[in-house]
Amino acid sequence: MNGPILRMLGIEKDFSGVKALDGVSIEVERGKVHGICGENGAGKSTLMKVLSGVYPHGSYDGRIEFEGEEAAFRSINDSEAVGIVIIHQELALSPYLSIAENIFLGNENSKRGVIDWNKTNLEASSLLARVGLDENPATKVLELGVGKQQLVEIAKALSKRVKLLILDEPTAALNDEDSDHLLDLIEHLRGQGITCIIISHKLKEIRRIADTVTVIRDGKTIETIDMHGPDATQARIIRSMVGRDLNSMFPPREPKIGAEILRVEDWTVYHPVDTARKVVDNASFTVRAGEVVGFAGLMGAGRTELAMSLFGRSYGTNISGRVYKNGEEISVRTVDEAIRNGIAYATEDRKKYGLNLIGDITVNVSAAALATLAKYGVIDRHREYKVAESYRTRMNIKAPTVSAITGKLSGGNQQKVVLSKWIFAGPDILFLDEPTRGIDVGAKYEIYGIINELAAAGKAVVVISSELPELLGISDRIYAISDGRITGEVAGVDATQESLMHYMTAGKD
Amino acid sequence: MTTTTPAKRKPRLAINFRQYGILAALVVIVVLFQVLTNGRLLLPGNVNNLIQQNAYVLILAVGMVVVIIAGHIDLSVGSVVAMVGAVSAIATNVWGLPWWASVLLALLVGALVGAWQGFWVAFVGIPAFIVTLAGMLIFRGLTLVLLTGGTISGLPDQFTAIGAGWLPGFLGELGGRDVLTLGLGLVTCVALVLQQLRTRATLRRLELPRETLTQLWLKNGIAIVAIMWLAWLLSGYSGTPIILIILAVLILLYTFMLNQTVFGRHVYAIGGNLFAAMMSGVKTKWVNFYVFVNMGVLAGLAGVVSTARAGGAVASAGQNYELDAIAAVFIGGAAVQGGIGTVVGAIVGGLVMGVLNMGLSILSVDAAWQMAIKGLVLLLAVAFDIFNKRRSGGR
Numbered sequence: 001m002n003g004p005i006l007r008m009l010g011i012e013k014d015f016s017g018v019k020a021l022d023g024v025s026i027e028v029e030r031g032k033v034h035g036i037c038g039e040n041g042a043g044k045s046t047l048m049k050v051l052s053g054v055y056p057h058g059s060y061d062g063r064i065e066f067e068g069e070e071a072a073f074r075s076i077n078d079s080e081a082v083g084i085v086i087i088h089q090e091l092a093l094s095p096y097l098s099i100a101e102n103i104f105l106g107n108e109n110s111k112r113g114v115i116d117w118n119k120t121n122l123e124a125s126s127l128l129a130r131v132g133l134d135e136n137p138a139t140k141v142l143e144l145g146v147g148k149q150q151l152v153e154i155a156k157a158l159s160k161r162v163k164l165l166i167l168d169e170p171t172a173a174l175n176d177e178d179s180d181h182l183l184d185l186i187e188h189l190r191g192q193g194i195t196c197i198i199i200s201h202k203l204k205e206i207r208r209i210a211d212t213v214t215v216i217r218d219g220k221t222i223e224t225i226d227m228h229g230p231d232a233t234q235a236r237i238i239r240s241m242v243g244r245d246l247n248s249m250f251p252p253r254e255p256k257i258g259a260e261i262l263r264v265e266d267w268t269v270y271h272p273v274d275t276a277r278k279v280v281d282n283a284s285f286t287v288r289a290g291e292v293v294g295f296a297g298l299m300g301a302g303r304t305e306l307a308m309s310l311f312g313r314s315y316g317t318n319i320s321g322r323v324y325k326n327g328e329e330i331s332v333r334t335v336d337e338a339i340r341n342g343i344a345y346a347t348e349d350r351k352k353y354g355l356n357l358i359g360d361i362t363v364n365v366s367a368a369a370l371a372t373l374a375k376y377g378v379i380d381r382h383r384e385y386k387v388a389e390s391y392r393t394r395m396n397i398k399a400p401t402v403s404a405i406t407g408k409l410s411g412g413n414q415q416k417v418v419l420s421k422w423i424f425a426g427p428d429i430l431f432l433d434e435p436t437r438g439i440d441v442g443a444k445y446e447i448y449g450i451i452n453e454l455a456a457a458g459k460a461v462v463v464i465s466s467e468l469p470e471l472l473g474i475s476d477r478i479y480a481i482s483d484g485r486i487t488g489e490v491a492g493v494d495a496t497q498e499s500l501m502h503y504m505t506a507g508k509d
Numbered sequence: 510m511t512t513t514t515p516a517k518r519k520p521r522l523a524i525n526f527r528q529y530g531i532l533a534a535l536v537v538i539v540v541l542f543q544v545l546t547n548g549r550l551l552l553p554g555n556v557n558n559l560i561q562q563n564a565y566v567l568i569l570a571v572g573m574v575v576v577i578i579a580g581h582i583d584l585s586v587g588s589v590v591a592m593v594g595a596v597s598a599i600a601t602n603v604w605g606l607p608w609w610a611s612v613l614l615a616l617l618v619g620a621l622v623g624a625w626q627g628f629w630v631a632f633v634g635i636p637a638f639i640v641t642l643a644g645m646l647i648f649r650g651l652t653l654v655l656l657t658g659g660t661i662s663g664l665p666d667q668f669t670a671i672g673a674g675w676l677p678g679f680l681g682e683l684g685g686r687d688v689l690t691l692g693l694g695l696v697t698c699v700a701l702v703l704q705q706l707r708t709r710a711t712l713r714r715l716e717l718p719r720e721t722l723t724q725l726w727l728k729n730g731i732a733i734v735a736i737m738w739l740a741w742l743l744s745g746y747s748g749t750p751i752i753l754i755i756l757a758v759l760i761l762l763y764t765f766m767l768n769q770t771v772f773g774r775h776v777y778a779i780g781g782n783l784f785a786a787m788m789s790g791v792k793t794k795w796v797n798f799y800v801f802v803n804m805g806v807l808a809g810l811a812g813v814v815s816t817a818r819a820g821g822a823v824a825s826a827g828q829n830y831e832l833d834a835i836a837a838v839f840i841g842g843a844a845v846q847g848g849i850g851t852v853v854g855a856i857v858g859g860l861v862m863g864v865l866n867m868g869l870s871i872l873s874v875d876a877a878w879q880m881a882i883k884g885l886v887l888l889l890a891v892a893f894d895i896f897n898k899r900r901s902g903g904r
Contacts, residue, residue, distance in 0.1 A: 314788060336790040345788070353788045356781035358848045367778060367789040374771045381769060382715050401718070421789070 003068055005030040005164060005195050011050055011062035020046045021060070022219035028164070028212075033186060033196045035210030035227070037203070037237055039468070043219040044199050048166055052086040053079040066164075083163030087153045089172055093141045100124035100137035103156045127155040131185055145274055147178025154185065165189065166197045171205060172300035175277050183209050201298035203234045203505040215240040234505065235498070242468060242497035249445060250473035253452040257476065258289030260327075261460045262343075262429045267321030269302075269309040269484075275317055279305045281484040283321075287429060287460040292451060294475030294492070295464040296500050302484035303464045304348055307431040311345035312338040325428070339368060344427035346418050348434035348464070350411075354418040357407035361399060362388040364406050364417050368425040391420035396446060412443030419450060429460045436470060448474055468497045482506045530897070531842055531857045534890070538861055542868030549871050550864070553746035556739070561673060563863035564752040565590065565815040565827075567856055569834035570841070571763050572807030574855040577838050578767070579800045580780040580847025581630065581637035585644030586808040586834060589622050590827030591652040593812030598661040598822035601668060608668040616809045622648065623805020624798070631797035645831070653824050662821030671755075672817030675748040686744040693749055694740025698733045705729060752814060756856075759807075763852045776800060780847030836883070837862055840890040861886070 006028040013021040021043045028034045038044050050060050053073030064071045066082055073079040076086075093102050100120050109119045124137035133151040141149060150170060157165055167186070171179040186196055186209055200206050206213060207227065215222040215237060222240045225232050269280035280302045287293050297303040308315035310323065312335030323330055325341060332338040338345075347353035355364050365388045366373055373384050388402040395416040399409060406417055415435065422430060432451070436444040451474060454461050465471050471478055478495050480488040480503030488503030542550045549555065569586050576583050597615040600606045606614065622644070629640040666674075680688035705725060712719040720728075743749060767773035775796045778786040787793050811830070816822050841858030843850030862883060869879045 311788075312790075334790075335788060336792065339790045347788060352782075353784045356778055356785050356848065358844075359777065359781050363774065363777070366774075367785070367791075370771050370774055377770050377772060379769055379771060379774060382711060382717060385717055386715065 003030075004028055005067055006051075007063075007065040008047070008051065009063040009065070011047065011060060011064075013046055013050055013055060013060040019219055021050070023062075024216060024219065024221050026214050026221060026224070028195060028197060030195055031190060031193050032211040033190055033198060033209050035206040035213040036197060036199045036216060037201075037206060037213055037241055038216040039241055039466070042216045042241075044216055045168060046219075047216065048086055048168060048197070048199065051079070052076055052084060052166065080160055083161055084166070085157035085160055085162045085164070086166040087150075087157060087168065087170065089169040091146070091149050091153055093149055093152060095142035096140060098138045098140055099128070099135060099144075099152055099155075102141055102152055103127060103137075103159050105156075107160065123159070124155070127158050130158060131155045132181070132188075145178070146173045147175070147181065150174065150178070150182060151185070154189075162194060164195045164197065166199075168199045169201065169299065170198065171200065171202060175274075179205070201300075201505065203237055206237070207232075207234060213237060217241060217243070235502075238498055238501040238505070242501055249448075251445065251449045251452055253455070253474075255290065255292075255455065255476050257291045258458060260286050260288045261325060262287040263324040263327075264310065265322045265324070267306065267310070267323075268319070269305060269316035270318040272315065272317050279316060279484050280309060283481075283484070283486050285479055285486060285489075287462055289428075289458045289460055290455050291476050292455050292461045292463060292474055294471035294478035295462060295481060296468060296471050296478055296504055297464075297466075297481035298504050299466065301481045301504065303481050304433055305484075306481070307345055307433055307462070307464060308347075310338070311335060311343060311431065314345075339425055339427070342426075342428035343431070344368070344422035344425050344429070345431040346422050346433060346435060348437060350414050350418050354421075355406050355414060358405060360405055361392060361397065361402040361409075361417055365391050365402070365420045365424055368421050372426075387424060388420075391424065395420050395450065410439075410443075412439035412446075415439055415443070415447065416450075419447070423450075423454065427459070429462070430454060431462045431464065433464045434466065435463060436465070436467070444470075468500055471495075471500070472497065480504050480506075530893075531840070531854055531861075531890075535857050535861050535864070538864050538868070542864060542871075546868060546871045550868055551742070553742045555867060555871070556742045557746045557750060559860075559863055559867055560750050560753050560756075561818060562867075563859060564672065564756060564818070565811045565830060566833045566837055566862065567756055567859045568759065568807055568811040568814060569830060570837040570855040570859045571759050571852055572804040573834040574838045574841070574843055574850045574852055575763070575767070575776060575800055576637070576804050577835075577843045577845075578780045578847060578850040579776045579797060580783065581797070581800070582835065583626070583637065583641045583644075583801070583804050583808075584831050585622075585626065585641040585648055586804065586811070587827040587830035587832075588645045588648035588652065589619060589805065589808040590812040590815055590830055591822075591824065592622075592648045592655065593618050593809045594816035594819075594822045594826050595652050595655040595661070595824070597668075597813055597816055598664060599655060601664055602661050608665050611668065612671070612813050615813045616806055619805040619807070619809020619812065620802055621805070622808070623802040626805070627798040627801030630801060631794045637801075652826075656822060656824045660821055660823045664817065664821060669817045669820050670751055672752060672814045673820070674751050676751060676754070678748050686741075687748040688744075690740050690744035690749045694737050694744075698736050701732060701736075702729055755810075755814075760852055760856060767852060772796065772799070777848060780844075780849070782848075833862060834859075836887045840887060842894060845891075858890075861890075 004027045008024065008026045011021050011024045024043065024047055036044050049055050051064065053075050056074045057072035066084065071082065094105065097105065103124050104120055109116045109123065121137045128135060128137060131151045131154050133148055133155065135144065135148065141152060144152065170182055174182065183205060186198065190196060198210065210227050212224055212226055214224045225236065263286045265284045267280055267283045268278060271277040271279050283306055295303045305315050309319050310332060312332055313319055314335060323332055330341045332341060332343065351357060356367065362385055366384050370379065373380050373387070385402065392399065392402050397413050397416045399413065406414055409417065435447055451461055451463065463471065463474060472492065472495055475492045477492055478490050478500060479486050480500050482504050487506040490499060539550070573583060593615045596618050597611045600611040600614050601608060626640050626644050629635045630637045676689060678687040678689050680692060682688060709719055709725065767776065775786065775791045778791055779793050779796055783793060815826060819826065837859035838850060838855045840861055841851065841854030843854065865883055865886060866879065869882065
């Protein structure tokens with residue numbers, strides 16, 4: 001058969017009025033590795049979900065042709081039936097089942113409901129050999145590291161007679177050795193005629209294995225680059241990925257930067273489960289009073305892990321390094337200690353780590369600083385109410401009263417409750433992790449205003465964000481993180497999206 | 510001010526409706542059985558027995574609601590009641606300790622049991638369901654070991670008075686009624702009204718939203734009628750049960766603890782979202798530990814009370830008490846996944862079960878059917894609660 005294996009034409013998809021995909025077209029050659037690049041939120045994952053039937057035919061506009069025929073997948077089962085298999089960033093294996101059981105889960109070798117174990121284990125062995133995984137098929141998946149689990153996922157895909165394998169950020173959670181092995185395997189599979197789509201933030205990897213790359217930005221196809229061509233450079237991909245102007249969506253600000261408040265030296269953190277993996281690698285940085293410092297990094301770079309490990313060791317194991325506040329070394333071994341030392345961390349996952357969703361605004365605002373409202377362990381409820389009410393007004397939280405349940409507020413208002421909680425805790429240093437994720441433009445502007453106020457009040461504010469324009473718009477200084485290492489430090493005025501992206505995709509040499 | 514009031518009042522009324530829903534259910538059940546039993550349910554003797562017979566569930570429910578708000582469960586309390594009962598009876602009758610020393614010892618043993626279970630739950634991280642299931646077996650077994658000599662009876666009068674006695678009527682009688690009981694009722698009513706007016710004054714001074722005067726007096730009116738009516742009934746029987754005083758103190762103390770103290774707030778925070786509580790600096794392990802220590806102390810108290818009421822210790826004491834207490838808490842509106850619940854709700858839930866027991870017994874309904882009916886009531890109460898939450902928009 002000739003012609004491209006896959007053609008997606010003018011794909012459009014919107015979520016209650018917000019366009020996630022706005023006419024994406026992509027053509028994938030048979031037996032090639034096709035890279036897809038784009039910033040966080042550009043629409044890559046949505047596109048792959050459209051392709052694999054997670055979003056069923058009819059819920060999007062546009063046309064998909066697979067092997068020359070129009071495809072109308074209604075579910076993942078439909079797409080798998082024709083040989084399209086997607087492996088998500090979050091692996092979907094059942095930890096307490098064996099490798100063989102996982103490979104054939106939902107697709108068991110059975111006769112009248114009774115599993116043929118000999119056949120299962122035999123076939124599993126040969127699949128494991130194909131992906132180069134030297135393990136007993138009876139081994140439980142939880143005994144494997146993430147890298148090997150990834151290989152089991154690929155073996156599972158092979159068992160389904162895969163023709164088009166889609167890998168979403170396959171190396172984000174892997175160490176260098178496992179990443180190398182995986183990339184070798186992808187090349188090997190290409191040799192066997194399996195077509196591969198790989199979504200990755202790591203441009204080095206893309207350059208190494210991709211034959212063509214399509215860049216997506218703001219839900220549109222920007223260009224498709226032949227990676228064997230003369231001008232297929234990392235810089236060109238970066239330019240395509242970010243090429244957009246900064247809007248004037250940031251409130252003006254006069255920075256008044258004072259003395260250094262926080263200094264972190266040689267901070268190293270290991271993964272809590274995969275304890276051999278460094279998630280934060282020898283990071284050192286400083287923050288000064290009245291300064292807004294940005295942390296730029298792609299997903300999985302270790303930004304959140306850095307902040308959470310500093311905040312009372314809420315993440316990671318085997319943490320080492322030193323933290324100084326106003327020149328004196330401090331200990332931040334527990335959350336309580338971190339708070340007492342004037343550090344606050346507003347999480348990126350407000351539903352999981354930030355809010356008591358069944359509690360009202362009052363109890364959430366006071367949660368981190370109850371002691372200041374209490375005498376002999378008894379809370380002054382009236383004062384607490386007044387405090388909550390003052391934050392509701394000051395932060396413009398849209399709720400009838402502070403007795404409103406936080407779970408029922410919109411994302412932007414929930415975020416304001418989280419910020420209120422940490423501002424009320426009276427910290428000197430605030431880490432704000434993705435403070436504007438998932439909230440609308442108006443609320444974003446308000447939150448930028450709050451950040452400015454905090455800085456004006458002499459606080460040190462660290463903003464972690466995936467949105468480069470946001471970081472450029474609000475930061476005085478920006479650190480770039482890649483693979484757990486701080487790879488660059490740029491003054492806000494000098495920084496460009498291109499220069500940051502260069503550091504963010506640096507990786508290890 | 511006037512423009513903002515209506516908008517502010519709406520959510521408050523919704524919350525109140527949910528709280529009063531349980532209370533309304535209790536009233537309906539009481540009226541239903543009063544009619545079915547031709548008025549025998551609320552005879553003074555029955556009301557007195559309702560309090561004394563159910564005291565153990567109510568005490569356990571107070572501890573259990575804290576455990577459940579924190580997102581745990583305690584299946585061992587029935588066995589702890591039996592073991593503590595055995596210890597207190599042995600201490601009094603075999604070792605010859607004075608009655609008050611036995612009571613203190615009983616509470617201490619309860620605290621130690623709670624510390625043991627709290628250690629496994631909070632610091633080792635074993636689910637409370639497992640730890641307390643084990644505790645249920647362990648402490649029942651130890652009770653059997655302690656009582657190998659058979660039952661221990663013949664406890665001193667001061668001891669049994671805790672569960673089955675009344676305050677001495679030293680103010681004399683008036684028309685055959687105990688003056689002390691009537692006086693206590695009156696004092697309670699005055700204290701209630703004064704406290705409400707004081708809170709209202711503080712709210713006004715701080716310009717915080719408050720209920721309307723009509724609402725306030727309606728609420729207080731109903732409460733005063735209920736309290737005085739209870740005092741009237743009890744004064745015509747044997748006076749104020751000592752256990753009623755203990756219960757009143759517990760209810761006030763624990764309502765205060767959950768609503769007004771940092772510890773209480775931390776319990777709600779842990780049940781509402783454990784991770785968010787941790788990330789707010791709450792020492793979640795210690796809070797969980799003390800929640801179980803507290804449950805142990807209250808189980809110890811319930812052990813003393815039920816032993817006193819029975820007049821002795823038997824190895825089979827306290828059977829199924831944990832289920833009664835858990836049922837009371839859930840009927841009282843606590844959430845299975847934690848984070849929601851009140852002491853008053855748990856008490857009302859316990860009274861619903863108590864009134865059902867008594868009403869069905871007066872109607873001489875077979876014990877087997879009584880059990881089945883109580884099970885259905887529990888199921889319906891929680892189903893009603895879930896239905897209510899769905900309708901109000903929360904999932």
